[in-house]
Amino acid sequence: MNAVSAIEAAVFPEEARAAFAAAYPDRAAKLSHGLAGHALLTLEALAGLAERMPAASVEYNLGKLPLGVRAEDTPSNGLTLGETIRTIETNGSWAVLKNVERDADYGALLDRALAELAPLVERETGPMLHREAFIFLSSPGSVTPFHMDPEHNILLQIRGEKTMTVFPAGDEELVPAVQSEAFHAGGHRNLDWRDGFRERGMAVTLLPGDAIHVPVKAPHFVENGPVVSVSLSVTWRSERSVAEGELHSLNALLRRRGLPVGRIGARPEAQGARRIAYRIMRKLGV
Template identity: 45%
Template sequence: MDQGTERAMQDSNGMDDGWIDPPALSAFAAAYPARAVGLAHRLTNHPLLRLDALAALAGRLPDDHVEHSLGNLAVDQDPDAIARIAAHPADIVRTIADNGCWMVMKKIDCDPAYTALVDTILAQLAPVTLPATGRHQRREAFLFLSAPDAVTPFHMDPEHNILFQIAGTKTMRLYPADDPAIVSAEQHEAFHRGGRHRNMRFDPAFDAQAETFMMAAGDAVYVPVKAPHWVQNGPTPSISLSITWRSDASDRAARLHRVNHRLRTLGVTPSPTGAAPHRDAAKIACHRAVKALSGAARRAVGRRRDRVAY
């Protein structure tokens, strides 16, 4: 168990029931890690999640921790055709009701004011997540602000994720991660190589497999690793908090996809992940060994790797 989770679990012993409702935790335990599920939470009045606090946060985060654009996007938006306004991030937060924007503040867990909140939420989840998928890795938190009717295009993310709706309403349409008609093996493999924009092609035929979550303040949704989704904001400004973590299980899957990608480039058609457990284990072991050697070589010459993907 990481020190942050252990410390927060100790600190949360005196809390009433935590930030996630106990019945929601039971639903989460029944669904995790493979199924999406709607949850309920108690974060809506947290002082760190009010608009003035978020404007202050936007003003002190590093530039590369803030991304924003206009929010009138298509579900299958071309990332090269996304427009932005010229405004300071703090001003975008303050005027989110009228500026037509979408914004994400990334890795807010690195800000000292938010560290304890993220630790406490993850600590409440730990009795479910740690036995099922192993230790929390790359724990991160994101804050999303969206103007009325803004769209977050179709994409998938590499983490386990719980999206907490703090203010406003939105509709999330979520699709299975394991349907090759939606995301092919080649797409999974390319995703873990990094270097591509997160937005993905969308076919309306995918909607036959969609699960729809109507979210208002106090609602949350657990999104499994790489479950594709897109989001339509409601008629009022939206604030959402996303708590994410990777796991031993998601790390193993990512390594398999990277090995399979390499095999495919060599002209070998790899077996699907999960089809041959012993072969999968051998691939993971080889990948770990190669990465350990390459990491040692980089360190020996004083080079650091900027890790964009797994």
């Protein structure tokens, strides 16, 4: 199958779209997809892509990490990015290529995937905003530590096997409010880990052709299987996710001044007065 025909083929079959519609936006759900074996997602194609990307759009390091690790403690693997990808089967590394949609071919692939889901998304959270794509490459046994992300996300497994353990979004024992506030102010995505958390998560094993919907800011960690893993993450924002970020940022401003913080409801996009207050305070530099 060539790249053009793969892009034109359906990415998410009918049953996957139905499962996604039943879960979106608040619940994790296992899905299926048709991109395993795609020509744009081979190791050699990804190495070439990585080498022409700006340095700020790539991140890579040693892959066998504890579930809880501070960003500043993440160890380098001592290789170039191209070397990391081409030898990832044996070098014990993890890498992510960010915003690959800026490349025309990968942008077309993202557009095709999200076009299939857009009607389902729009009826729940409105138009898809700020659409992006990320590619993750992992050596056997690699671990992506406990963290959260600010986007609506579907992770598509392309090659290899991994297990993602996903936790409920909005659980303040897992992610205290002050940590959410710091995150929206530019704090790192990694979270504090306690062994007692594991039993509260849903572990989902992903093989080529499997995918998982991960809600906004649902904490998760990933454990790679015994072979190289390649995954494609397609993401978007919504008025709901933007509003949630604004309200946490407002609470951070209020907390710093010793003022009462507000509750963030299940539909933060409807909390218009508080969102306007935040925008005014930000504009005034309060």
